[in-house]
Amino acid sequence: MSERLAVGIDIGGTKVAGGLVAEDGTVVARARRDTPHRSKSPGVVENTIVEVVSELLDLAEDPVVAVGIGAAGFVAADRATVVFAPHLSWRGEPLEANLQRRVPVPISVDNDANAAAWAEWRFGAAQGETHLMMITLGTGIGGALLFDGQVVRGKYGIAGEFGHMQVVPGGQRCECGNRGCWEQYASGNALVREARSLMTANSPVASDLLDRVEGDPMALTGPLITQAAQEGDPTATELLGEIGQWLGVGIANLAAAFDPGTFVVGGGVSAAGDLLLDPARITFRRHLTGRGYRPEAQIVAAQLGNEAGLIGAADLARRDA
Known part of the structure; x- marks a missing residue:
């Protein structure tokens, strides 16, 4: 009996990652392209998606029944239109229709976080959980709710955009247009921004990070900071701890509003593991309303890594096919 394969595409602020996904969630083939700079037209991004999908279709040995797209942005309730993407140049983009004209599946x-939450519930860290919230830490912060086996998308399809909760009135300017959004304090961009500010100030505590990029602060990336922390650099560890503290504050607010059983933290920044999550757990407990008198949600790392979004997008699309 042949496998019902599906293609999953995860579109982030920096990459288009794709996978050919089997029914048990296994990724049997992969393809990837860099995301064109946000100033380029939406058509350029769509061309990149089509390239990745076409490569994967050519690799498939069994029938491909669906293609699922996980987009980093506000996806309308029709699951066809990207209303707004802070890190890409999509505004009311009819993505499904544009791609369907070019893809024979x-x-x-x-939303990419919805897809990641579905994957973790089906195949990863949240199997069996009835009330799940997903936090994805990458270029920004994505989020999703999955209650009783259903993704909660809201009336207009835009539920779960936790990264744009205001946590600091009048704070850092966000790409969404507002100030003080959570993702300005607990994301990959925030981590790199804070590290670069130390480096450009010629702070001696940033000497190890400067050495790693040969004195060029603009060459610093989140993965380099994580690597430095894992190798014992105290400044990198402190920076990740600060991001973790902001993460814990936001999760405590979400627990007060939604009372889930599990928070799954994924995305590229979550590769830091307990260097990030331990400060988040400590801060969560300190800020949780009714602490000491209520059950506490667990905060766990995603198990499927950076592929959760594409696995979930594929599985959701196969389910709808």
């Missing part, structure tokens, strides 16, 4: 579009 049924396409569905969803």
Whole structure:
């Protein structure tokens, strides 16, 4: 009996990652392209998606029944239109229709965090959980809710955009247009921004980070900071701890509003593991309303890594096919 394969595409601020996904969640083939700079037209990004999908379709040895797109942005309730993407140049973009004209397999579009949450519930860290919230830490912060086996998308499809909760009135300017959004304090961009500010100030505590990029602060990336922390650099560890503290504050607010059983933290920044999550857990407990008198949600690392979004997008699309 042949496998019902599906293609999953995860579109982030920096990459388009794709996978050919089997029914048990296994990724049997992969393809990846860099995301064109946000100033380029939406058509350029769509061309990149089509390249990745076409490569994967050519690699498939069994029938591909669907293509699922996980987009980093606000996806309308029709699961076809990207209303707004802070890190890409999509504004009311009819993504499904544009891609369907060029791809010979049924396409569905969803928010990338919704897709990641679905994957972790089906195949990863949250199997069996009835009330799950997903936090994805990458270029920004994505989020999703999955209650009783259903993704909660909201009336207009835009539920779960936790990264744009205001946590510091009048704070850092966010790409969404507001100030003080959570993702300005607990994301990959925030981590790199804080590290670069120490480096450009010629702070001696940033000497190890400067050495790693040969004195060029603009060459610093989140993974380099994580690597430095894992190798014992105290400044990198402190920077990750600060991001973790902000993460814990936001999770405590979400627990007060939604009372889930599990928070799954994924995305590229979550590769730091307990260097990030231990400060988050400590701060969460300190800020949780009713602490000491209520059950506490667990905060766990995603198990599927950076591929959760594409696995979930594929599985959701196969489910709809």
